[in-house]
Amino acid sequence: MSTSSPVSVRVVCVVYHPGQELEEFARSLRRTASGPVELVLVDNGEDHTVSRDVAERYDARLVVPGANLGYGGGGNAGADGSTTPWLVVANSDLVWQPGSLDALLAAGEAHPRAGSLGPALLNTDGTLYPSARELPSLRQGVGHALFAKLWPGNPWTRAYQARQEAVGEARAAGWLSGACLLLRREAFEQVGGFDESYFMFFEDVDLGDRLGRAGWTNLYVPAARVVHVGGTSWRARPAAMISAHHRSAGRYLTRRYPHWYQWPVRATVSVGLRLRERSELRAAAR
Known part of the structure; x- marks a missing residue:
């Protein structure tokens, strides 16, 4: 890790019994930002062998809570004590594309009311995952829940996921996927971080909701791209x-x-x- 300039961003990677994907995450992180990055691994599992090895080889700090805090709780634990103006909370099953973190940080500096920023999340086949969505209304939430798998093109799912492209200008969204999220530390701390009552899932929806209510913008930045493998830590369960x-x-x-x-x-x-x-x-x- 370079120390020639001050660190502006802490990257918090929350893991649970990670595999080879954590190595790919750490390796790709090195080529995604031009400045120094502080990497913190929060391991919610019991066996920390992989996390410890990656932390040693990539100059990261390993946080072992001693219990499974869930995703939001792990994100909070990794962010605790940070003095950097920016935080990233991310899954381990991501591969950063070159320059993507730089693109997110540049968008954050250009939009001073952006409390959270998210990249275009690409599936491994190159298709776009709908990571920037509207806050679910009751009608949209129920319609999406009931019909998304049986009728993927239903109007409630289309409205909930909103129109997204992997190109174009940055735009506001109701919430952004917690799989990869750049957070302005000031905004994150103002709203109290993640709500830890959400053990897994919807902690990102809730955070986007609270940031919006506090006057911050959730900004989708398609110029930044990250490949998301998805589900590696829980595919077997x-x-x-x-x-x-x-x-x-x-x-x-x-x-x-x-x-x-x-x-x-x-x-x-x-x-x-x-x-x-x-x-x-x-x-x-x-």
């Missing part, structure tokens, strides 16, 4: 992640409709999510 996803979705949507007179909304959402969870668990068990 999908049932646990399916259940975690539905619990977090229910928590987020019911919190958006908290009043006593909105109990029919909460009840409908709860029933719909339970039915969808059972369907996905049956499919995963086949």
Whole structure:
């Protein structure tokens, strides 16, 4: 790690029993920024062999919480004590494209009210993952939850995911995928970081919501590109992640409709999510 100029960004990578992908992440990080980068690995698992090896060879700091804090909790732990103006919270199953972090940082400097910034997330086949979305309304949330897999082109999913391209100017979004997120530390600390009651999933939706309410912009920056392999840490145990996803979705949507007179909304959402969870668990068990 170069020390010729001050470090402006801390990259927090949250892992759980990582494999070879962590090495690829650390290697690609070296070619994505022209300035020095502080890398912090937060290992939520029990076996830290891979994380320790990568930390030693790539001059990173390893944080071992001693318990699985979840993604948002791990992100908070890695960000704790930072004095850099910028933070990145990212999955380990990413490959940074050259110059991508520079592009995100440049966009952040050009947009002083940008509290979070996200790159174009590319799947391994080169297609674009919809990482910059609108905040889900009740209609969109329920429609997307019920029909996204059976009818991918349904109007609720299209509205929720919004139109995205891997080229063009930076634009505002309701929220950005936590798989790779550049955060202005001032904004992140102002809203209290990630809400750790979301163990996995929807912590990024909730953060984007709270940043927007606090007057910050969530900015999608397609000039920055990152390849996302996806799901490497939990591919062998999908049932646990399916259940975690539905619990977090229910928590987020019911919190958006908290009043006593909105109990029919909460009840409908709860029933719909339970039915969808059972369907996905049956499919995963086949």
